Amino acid sequence: MIGSAVPRKEDAALLTGRGTFVDDIHRPGLLHMVYVHSTEAHALVTGIDTEEARSLPGVLGVWTARDFADLPPRPSVPGLERGYLAGDKVHYVGEPVAVVVAADRYTAADAARAVRVAYEPLPVMATVADALAPGAVPIFAPLPGNLALEQQVTPDDVTADLAAAPHRLRARLVNQRCAGTPIEPYGVLADWTGAGPTVWATVQAPHRVRAEIAERFGLARHLVRVIAPDVGGAFGVKSSFMPELFLAPELSRRLGRPVKYVETRGEHMVHTYHGRDQIQDVEVGFDAEGRILAMDVTITVNIGGVPDPVGIGLATLTSYMLGGCYRIPKIAARYRSVVTNTTPTASYRGAGRPEASFLIERVVDLVARELGEDPADVRKVNLIQPEEMPYQTPFEGIVYDEADYPAALDLLLGELDYAALRAEQARRLADPAAPLLGVGLSTFVEMGGFGPTPLFEQFGYLGGWESANVRMQPDGSVIVLVGTAPHGQGHQTALAQIVADQLNVPFDAISVLYGDTAVVQEGTGTMGSRGMPVAGNAVRQAAVEVAAKARTIAAHMLEAEADDVVPVGDGFQIKGVPEATVTMAEVAVRAFKPHLLPEGTALGLEHTAYYEPKNLSYPSGAHGCVVEIDRDTGRVTVLRYVCVDDCGTVINPLTARGQIHGGVAQGIAQALYEKVAFDPGGRPLAASLEDYMVPGPLDLPSYETHHIETKSSFNPLGAKGLGEAGATAAPQAVVNAVVDALAHLGVRDVEMPCTPERVWKVMHDAR
């Protein structure tokens, strides 16, 4: 079954309106919770008048920060502990200030609007430049310079290497702030019955959420049940510990009724955490052929108004991946995480790695441009060769697994018909009536398969492993429990394919369950492209054990040695004796008959496996983008988008293609359309889908997808992960194409998003 493009098990319910998303769940006596959000970017809160709100019929109460003073803080950066609501001070527009509960959602919204908050404005620092300026007002008392973290990632000093390099160049690159905008906004329903709460939530790691809730309320974990039902997209933004995860259970406890919170899209745009937002200063030394000799990088990250414990350190991952798929002997990397009066930033699809890939791929193009060389040739000079794998990067512990970067680039150039494109580009350049043509390349590598445990512990997780239980029923059907919590990836389907192969049972006889801490043993969750490389291997390992036990039982039934019994058709036979067979269903029944089992064999046919990855995996590939630019308006149109992807073993080509498409779409969106902007006063300029440009069907191209499959030796399945590859590879493929189309004007860079206005201005200024 591995490698076959079967339609998904998930689809029947989702296509008929029978999915179960958080807001679809109703409990008797259900109450609705709504926030009052700060309308100020930086201000003292001098008073909150809740009287009118409380007086509305149907309102059960209004609560402010002091009402939750006894609750230990949310998972926080040490020294910058975060509560649940803003107290005496607000740090960004959208920060929750108060919470209202009412009998229905309309009344709750009315009441939230009736709460009056009095503010005394403070100076606003909406950018890192403002926050780091000499004399800037500290947003947090413990951070006098608004610098939350400064990290030297490698001890290397490359000053001498850069000085000795035949050529050098510097660049400042901006990776703008993006919003995840899953189409389902964040939601929580908490019902505190008896000794503890049941919490349905749009989250990516229910077991971690259970642990955090239990800790806050002083409960043992068995008293807390967290369920991530169908989750309508997440893209990393549903992995942060939002206050509602704790406020809904607490208010359910106080009120003795179930409490639901579902954010509006307007709230999502200012309240749920954003991603990216890096300024990258790079200096690179290279030789006459474009061989990169040394690189010095300083990254400045805008982590927003109430630092997130993951967001504060994400640039560590950016630093690790700065070398991309190139043999760069020395890299000096450091970063600064800066607090500002904006919504906090944390994980968004790729979480730190797309920023690195963007940097190095833009740098390679700049080097090519500086030397007058073709960007494809400069890539070829620098690419790590397949025989160098596994490759130790300049960063300790960062070792790339098997891949063939040059083969991916060659396949891409062939599929693009690169030489013909260059000829067409020259033809158009000579014809003032023709739109400009640009070709952009992106040979990328990223990290997938998160853990291992020592890395994941740094992000607050119990481990980086994943768990799986494979259990055969007495009728030969199989239930798989897995610790991931997918939100569109299709784990029911892909994991069943893995089990079908190991157990020799039909795909339709396998069900995969996840997302409920009362059903699944311990689990880690779905993030960091870890579904197939980590959970896939856990499931495989459990299935291998079950298959071995089934074979032992079959041998006993056939009165043969286990070594002489082989799987055939729907069961087992004695090797070379076709008439000596038992079916899997017969073996399954036998597993529950103690008096008929071999001596010392335990009852039942199941196994629980915990798979700890030895290392990260490194999905890679080569993407190419062809754009056309209108000479009069600056409008960029993507004519072709070609991907060559190497995610190792492909479990299901249909869902793999979907993952690549979706990632590329988000990457193109970052390159051309999306930006979370603030005015100098910290007011959000992208607070709705009218202002934040999530692309629609007319805004994106068709994608041409190709695979090369280099299995990873780091795990038995050989899978590397692919959920984040597209989003990692695409932004710079597009931007390189845009800059390429304008290169004849002397244009060196166009900042994302490459909107018509920005491109037109760049063209205009260059003339």
Next chain:
Amino acid sequence: MRVEITVNGQPHTREVEPRLLLVHFLRDTLSLTGTHIGCDTSSCGACTVLLDGVAVKSCTVLAAQADGRAVTTIEGLAGEDGLSPVQEGFRQCHGLQCGFCTPGMVMAATALLAERPDPTEQEIRNGLKGNMCRCTGYQMIVESVRWAAANGGAR
């Protein structure tokens, strides 16, 4: 106020607040939770239903405006013989991932095929321009609709 709305062939008479949105009438009053809410600016199309056969965003229609009219939701598409061609097309061509935009997307595609039984790629993209999907990048949705066009259309 009292409204009488036929939903998926069943008439429903209810007392509602004048400001009640059709999408909340469907989801909260009738417990038909297949129709989803993804935004508050009529941008995303997750709430698309058919009102007298025409695709509308039910977050932008008051229940009062649907009084005396017929609504078809995602729950009303599949028949006793299984999924509608559009639903089956989405299944065959992996036109959905998380499934949250899907009901709106399927309803919009159904309305499109009723009007244009054999649309080109551009016509499909144009017909679905009021619907956002964050997972698929749209190409496999386009392929799903083409599959449906070739296998029974809007039925």
